[in-house]
Amino acid sequence: GLGLLTLSAVLPSLTDYVDTNKSMSCCSKLTVILFFFSLYLVAVAQGGHKPCIQAFGADQFDGEDPDERNAKSSFFNWWFLGVCGSSAVAVLALSYIQDNLSWGLGFGIPCILMIIALVIFLLGTRTYRYCIKRDETSPFVRIGGVFVAAIRNCHTTRSAIAIEEEACGASHHSSEQFKFLNKALLSLDRRKEEGKVCTISEVEEAKAVLRLFPIWATSLVFAIVYAQHSTFFTEQGATLDRTLFPGFKIPAASLQFFISLAIVLFIPIYDLIFVPIARAFTAKPSGITMLQRIGIGMLLSATCMVVAALVEIKRLNTAKEFGLVDKPNVTIPMSVWWLVPQYVLSGIADVFTLVGLQEFFYDQVPIELRSVGIALYQSILGLGSLLSSLLVSVIEEATGGHGRYGWFSDNLNRAHLDYFYWLLAGLSVVAFAAYLYFAKSYIYNRTRERERIFVKKMAISVSNNSYTEESQTPLLEGTVAGAVDYKGNPVLRANSGGWRSASFMIGVEVAERFTYFGISCNLITYLTEQLGQSTVTAAENVNAWSGTAQLMPLLGASIADSFLGRYRTIVIATLIYILGLGLLTLSAVLPTLADYVDTNNKSMSCCPKLIVILFFFSLYLVAVAQGGHKPCIQAFGADQFDGEDPKERNAKSSFFNWWFLGVCGSAAVTVLALSYIQDNLSWGLGFGIPCILMIIALAIFLLGTRTYRYCIKRDETSPFVRIGGVFVTAVRNCHTTRSTIAIEEEACGTSHHSSEQFKFLNKALLSPGHNKEEGKVYTISEVEEAKAVLRLCPIWATSLVYAIVYAQASTFFTKQGATLDRTLFPGFKIPAASLQFFIGLAIVLFIPLYDRVFVPIAKAFTTKPSGITMLQRVGIGMLLSAACMVVAALVEIKRLNTAKELGLVDRPNVTIPMSVWWLVPQYVLAHLDYFYWLLAGLSVVAFAAYLYFAKSYIYKRPSTISSKLLKLRINNS
Known part of the structure; x- marks a missing residue:
């Protein structure tokens, strides 16, 4: 998928055929088809990768061991940290490469990274713990x-x-x-x-x-809000002043870096400060419950929408003040840093809700369905993106057309993103209320301990190990229950699993998130500038691809849990990822629309079809690959911790926090680096770097093969x-x-x-x-x-609005940023997509605070290991998501006002003299302002619904009945 995506980027596209005075209506059909095929190939690959890699990572921790059980709790935090750190780097680096160097390079780098990731994954084969699949009913x-x-x-x-x-x-x-x-x-x-x-x-x-x-359903509004990061948030940033210093403008998409930055900074705080403090009060290993954590994130999500709406109002007013309303191409004189708060709020909300949902669905589903549990979490984001796309289409149909300027007009100075953000904020509150209702009555499921039985078969070569009396070996001291090594032998605790094996998973996920965000953070810019699509069409395509990529883990997880197993699913998905990234890089280096645009600013309406086909084929190949990679890698990482061992159980609790920290740290770097490379160097390089990283990631994963713990798959x-x-x-x-x-x-x-x-x-x-x-x-x-x-289900459904908000960061947020002044210093402009760096930055900064400060404090009050419940964490994230939309809407209003004041309303290609930093708030926590107000309202509604369901949610709790019976049987023997 990545390979074809790179190919579609290097093929001639629409801009290659546009002269200076004339325009065409289409680009080469082959290029467009290739592009979208590659894009959806990535989505398919993610479907296999996403649900398996995380579940496989969690499998490395033994839930029966106290230490590993605690480590598994943290695993999800640090997993998310790695994801966001990777995405931050991808947004910064790849968005710049894609905007300024080459789209082929911008897509090629992720392809290379996926190859590396596959190698890394395979390197750890001998260290993994593999779950045993028994010969019993599916x-x-x-x-x-x-x-x-x-x-x-x-x-x-x-x-x-x-x-x-x-x-x-x-x-x-x-x-x-x-x-x-x-x-x-x-x-x-x-x-x-x-x-x-x-x-x-x-x-x-x-x-x-x-x-x-109910939990799934009430989380959907959060997912809708989540979808705004890469869409309208970016669009906002594109209209503001993104100048860091004379001659240098940051890409609008790079603002997403602040999401990753917030995550990377907050996850250590959460895991190292919050969790211990909360644990002291609640006596819970994770400080607060999973539902409490989710609920907190929902509240933060709603707050994010409020902030986004307010910032959008400010942006629109600034555009009006400077007479730039009809000059959409003129940068609004409003700093892009105005958008940072909404990005930071969004990142912090992600720390609570996304990590909470990951741990919640992993922990509360039956042991055999843990990859499916991760896929259910991913499906919230996927359906949220699709709902966001549907919502955008419905609103555009209702408010646009017949000569009217809709909420999502291509001229963001005439749009009303603030209304949309207010709507999302309202929906978030409603979803949160519903979530509280279900979370309150939720009965936590108690995980059944695995029988201490092992088989002497190759754990990674046999998908359905047969369990017979002859295949059973006596219980060995120091072994991990229900896990075997890569050869199918009983695995020794001292030589396998734990943080050593889980770190391979986090490394792979960091590379994969760098790759994914390297594509998604600036994708709307590629579609509008390289393929010549309108803002609405591009946003719909981004949301459709993102939604597909997030829903594919359902299929990938099912395949992993029923047939292939997590390890093999991760390897296969990574290979598909690399293929997709390679094709994506190829599509980027082929002539595109920009290559056909002459100096007189004439446009064409279509680019070569072959390039478009190759691009989308590669893109969806990546989506397919993520479907197999995403649900498995995290679960496989968590599997490395033994929940029966006290130390490993505690480590598992932190694993999810640090996982998220790594993810967001990667995302932050991605947003900063790749967005700049894509905007200023080459799209081919911007896509090529992720491709290389995936190759490295594969190598890293393979290096740990001998150390992994593999769950026994019973018949x-x-x-x-x-x-x-x-x-x-x-x-x-x-x-x-x-x-x-x-x-x-x-x-x-x-x-x-x-x-x-x-x-x-x-x-x-x-x-x-x-x-x-x-x-x-x-x-x-x-x-x-x-x-x-x-x-x-209710939690899943009420989280969809959050996912819709989430989808905006890589679409409208980026387009906003593209219209603003992105100059950091003379001669240097940051890519609009690099604003997404602040999302990752917020996550990276907040996760340590959450894990090490918030959780211990909350634990002291609630006596819960996690400080607050998972549903509470999700709910808080939903509120923050709604607040993010409010901020985004306010910033968009400010941007529009600035454009109007400067007479730039009808000059969309002129940079609005408004700093791109105005967008930073909505990344951390168009008339696009209308759209943002709508999202804010929807977030509030979804949050209210979420509260309703979360209030009655009963957590699934571990059961020790089987282990007691087993011990009694052993003693009698």
């Missing part, structure tokens, strides 16, 4: 069977279910939520031969899945089947009475183990029609598993 079949059985037993009475639970001894094990799924405990018509009777564990598993959906029912079965069984048993379910729970001895939420899922404890021959009867654990998944 979790998809298992969970699905619970739902099927519950549906078939829908007419079963509660008393019948209660009797069945009592008979099975499951009455004390069934959760109160989604009790209807307990009907899956009964077979249809009580004849077990008619269907499989689900166990209480299977019913609880289905409940656990079901509980996830059991797929978690998808298992959870789905709980829902199906519960639906089939929909008429089962509560008394019947209660009897079944009591019979199974699971009545005290069933959660109170989604009690209807307890119907899956009964076979359809009480006849066990008609359907599978699910266990209470399977029902609770389905409940846990179901509880995620």
